Amino acid sequence: MELICPAGTPSALEVAVNAGADAIYCGFSDETNARNFPGLNFSREELGEGISYAHRHGVKVLVAINTFARAGATDVWKRAIDDAVGAGADALIMADVGMLAYTARHHSSQRIHLSVQAAAANPDAIRFYVESFGVRRVVLPRVLSVPEIAKIIKEVSCETEVFVYGGLCVMEEGRCSLSSYATGKSPNMQGVCSPPSHVSYREEGDKVVSRLGKFTINAFAEDEATAYPTLCKGRFTTSHGTGYIFEDPVSLDAATMLPGLRDAGVTALKIEGRQRGRAYIESVVRTFRQAIEALEAGEAIKTGSLIAMSEGQMTTAGAYRKTWR
């Protein structure tokens, strides 16, 4: 299985290459990708240099142009597609059907991967993208169990890629409006979930209180690990008590699921975290490279070494291992 790794900066790209990535995914410094954070991402020149560096080391570069093009501004997305193709991107990661059609029409030999943002979670949806736009690989949403993934793979002709580590969107990838509701900005349109311009962490008494826009997301006691201020992982008080209604603040870690994912026929394993620093990239990529090598050698996969990198210092196998709560 291939290891697909994130890079938010050129230096992170080099770190990922040197830590054992088979392919790197990255994006331009604008709203065309789903990690549009300040100080992050690549200029056109940096992308060209990054692709050259990666190719010299036998590593591929996938460019995420995976937000949904804004009405009246589709030129921004089309320019990003043209420039990524011109720079020699090995594949484009896309979600918007209009931009998929543009790429298929104007760059017919360009390899296209379907972004998780497209939320294609059944064979019919995947077939539509394959037949309509020549999509070669689908990144599956993090809502499927391993048996469900195996069933899909049997019914589709394209490759599949699944997330194995990092930030965990719950249930509604590509369709989530929580961030938009709270801040007016979303990963789908502006490339930001819980934009930092709307985030605050304040010490109030003996607690640290996180807020997103007008919403209080959490209050962490002194002896608790903190987490991102996302509404889907907030701690709220309802008539049933106080707790995490949608999901705990945790990171996905599917290291223990690798044998099942391999047996299901998954092509590639993806690490989330373009917004994270070089230390995260180095640590997570190296750990999963070792896990893949252990899997291929028939050895036990070491787990638990990435707790410090995980949101809330907790991990979960997510939907891959569905259980009742």
Place this chain on the structure above:
Amino acid sequence: MPKPDATISPLPHALSLAMRPLPLWPLQPLLAMFVGRIRTRHPGMFERLGEHSQKRFGLKPTDLPFAFVLEPKPSRPVAVATRQLPSNLDARISGPLGALLGLVSGECDGDALFFSRELHIEGDMEAVLALRNAIDSVGVNLLGEFLAELSPLGAPVDKLLRGHPPQRPYAGNARKGTQPWN
């Protein structure tokens, strides 16, 4: 939520107490040289900050009796040492010296330090994120590079401060195929 698991050891309290009477003026020319060198060698770092290069950042090592104020203007970046952080800052970042140095060297992940409660951030989160990403984008240990230029003793001092040996590149890259996809 689990108890936060700290990864950085703070400096001994006795050391902090011993440093309290020391004057700050010898630090000022060193800090000026440090940010000046970054501007010369890594101008892209300041450009990455965009509008946030006009912000004022307070950096407070919680295990030292002084703090720093950083103004990362691309044309003339300024860093000064101060006993107390002023109130008119856009953002404050505090944590053990080892954590702050780890961010500058790229050996610590800012989010991980935040999860573990070793790093505390107040104020303009967008500006802090931009600063973190800009520093991380440089791809070298800024402090180590400066110390190495400053004196022959710089490299060993840097090694002592960092504590982590650099990782070797993945050997399997040499075996990878270069078959193009397109």
